[in-house]
Amino acid sequence: MTSENRFLTTHVGSLPRPDDLIEIMFAREDGIPIDRAALAERIDLAVRYCPESMAPRDAQRLFGERLQPVCSPALANDPARPLRQPDDLARHVLLNLDDDRGRYPWLNWAQWFAAIGVRQPTPAGMLRFNQYNLLVQAAGRAELAAPILKACEAQPIAVRGVIGEWPTANALWRLLCAEPRFQPLHSARDVLYRLSLSLARVKRDASRELLARALDAQDFDQWEPLNTAYLAELELPLQATHEQRKAAFVSGARARLWWGVFEDSRLAAIAGLNATYGSVGQVGGVYTGPKDRRKGLARAAMSRLIEDCTEHHRFERLTLFTGEDNHAARRLYESLGFEARGAFGLLLGERRGALR
Numbered sequence: 314m315t316s317e318n319r320f321l322t323t324h325v326g327s328l329p330r331p332d333d334l335i336e337i338m339f340a341r342e343d344g345i346p347i348d349r350a351a352l353a354e355r356i357d358l359a360v361r362y363c364p365e366s367m368a369p370r371d372a373q374r375l376f377g378e379r380l381q382p383v384c385s386p387a388l389a390n391d392p393a394r395p396l397r398q399p400d401d402l403a404r405h406v407l408l409n410l411d412d413d414r415g416r417y418p419w420l421n422w423a424q425w426f427a428a429i430g431v432r433q434p435t436p437a438g439m440l441r442f443n444q445y446n447l448l449v450q451a452a453g454r455a456e457l458a459a460p461i462l463k464a465c466e467a468q469p470i471a472v473r474g475v476i477g478e479w480p481t482a483n484a485l486w487r488l489l490c491a492e493p494r495f496q497p498l499h500s501a502r503d504v505l506y507r508l509s510l511s512l513a514r515v516k517r518d519a520s521r522e523l524l525a526r527a528l529d530a531q532d533f534d535q536w537e538p539l540n541t542a543y544l545a546e547l548e549l550p551l552q553a554t555h556e557q558r559k560a561a562f563v564s565g566a567r568a569r570l571w572w573g574v575f576e577d578s579r580l581a582a583i584a585g586l587n588a589t590y591g592s593v594g595q596v597g598g599v600y601t602g603p604k605d606r607r608k609g610l611a612r613a614a615m616s617r618l619i620e621d622c623t624e625h626h627r628f629e630r631l632t633l634f635t636g637e638d639n640h641a642a643r644r645l646y647e648s649l650g651f652e653a654r655g656a657f658g659l660l661l662g663e664r665r666g667a668l669r
Contacts, residue, residue, distance in 0.1 A: 360375070384396050399426065404437055404654075405436060406437050406438035406439070406440060406654075407436040407440070409422060409441050410441070410442055422436075435593055435629045435630045437507045437632065437654050438632050438654075455480040458484035461481070462488050462489070471663075474498075474499075475489070476659055479655075483660075489660075489662065495664050497660070497662040498548075499548050499550070499660070500660045501547070501636055501658070501659045502637045502656055503636055504643065504657075505633075505634055505656070506633050506634070506647075506651040506653055506654065507632050507651065508630065509650075510629055511629070513649060513650045515650075523574050523576075523610065524575040525572065525574045526575075527569050527572055527621060528566050528573045528583070532571075532573065533559055535580035536562060537559070537562070539583050540583065543598060543600035569626070572617050572621070573614060574613045574614045574617075576605070581608075582600065582613070582614045583599070584598065584600075584617075586622075592627070593629070594622050594628045594632075595631070595633065596633035597634075599614065599615065599633075611642075615645070615646075619631070631651075633646065634659070
């Protein structure tokens with residue numbers, strides 16, 4: 314039952330009791346236009362809670378409201394990442410709702426910063442949801458794993474894994490794996506790293522001591538086996554066809570999202586951006602073949618990536634995920650200035666017998 318229904322049902326007993334019967338109808342129509350002409354003979358008074366833009370033209374405004382964001386005392390007083398002013402949000406992962414119709418502006422951070430006239434800081438990360446109830450429930454609370462899973466199961470797309478902060482992601486994963494038909498395919502606990510590009514510790518000529526450059530479409534035939542080996546090493550499924558992978562690579566190369574290091578004319582190491590959001594880039598696909606490791610190739614690829622993200626893309630921050638037990642990668646990233654920001658789960662599977 315919604316909050317407005319709870320209010321009305323608890324107060325209905327206090328209404329005056331006339332001789333004639335009063336019929337009270339509760340209706341939640343979520344933006345579906347009401348056929349007032351058809352109901353005119355049945356309705357004497359209708360009270361509707363909605364934005365002014367969705368109210369009938371002849372409606373009388375009864376009251377407005379003022380929304381104010383609040384902060385948990387635990388977050389406000391966090392010794393490592395206290396929340397005292399808007400700029401402090403740069404150290405946190407922010408949640409947003411994909412709201413194409415603009416019905417829930419209060420569930421997007423950009424609206425709040427615009428309302429107070431403050432430039433939105435670049436967050437440590439950004440997660441986007443297509444349902445506001447999932448957005449509210451996904452704030453790291455493991456005890457809400459069951460209702461989150463129930464809401465996901467109501468969607469037409471099958472649940473095939475969980476990605477998110479470790480406490481909630483792990484709790485959801487346990488529920489999925491308890492189902493006999495669900496087959497786990499990949500599970501990893503990753504560390505989220507963040508780099509403020511103004512603080513990057515990069516030797517400016519490091520990427521030029523070796524031939525490190527942005528990749529172009531002609532590099533696909535050398536990139537593809539390296540990327541395939543990277544996915545296999547992480548035990549990640551290779552789901553796209555060869556042509557789909559080529560199209561994705563060519564598109565990414567044209568957008569300057571892939572870099573590589575060459576020995577003579579042979580591509581030996583790669584690094585890329587999986588996603589970009591505003592002034593933030595997410596690094597992924599960093600890989601050097603086994604026989605080329607311990608030569609500084611990954612450092613050269615990352616150095617060139619960082620240079621281009623700073624000077625070409627004009628990003629302010631980079632994020633990446635790497636395995637908690639991948640100590641060599643973690644030492645590399647930390648030496649470049651990346652800082653650990655928490656643990657995340659990357660947990661993938663499928664239901665046996667499900668339609669593909």
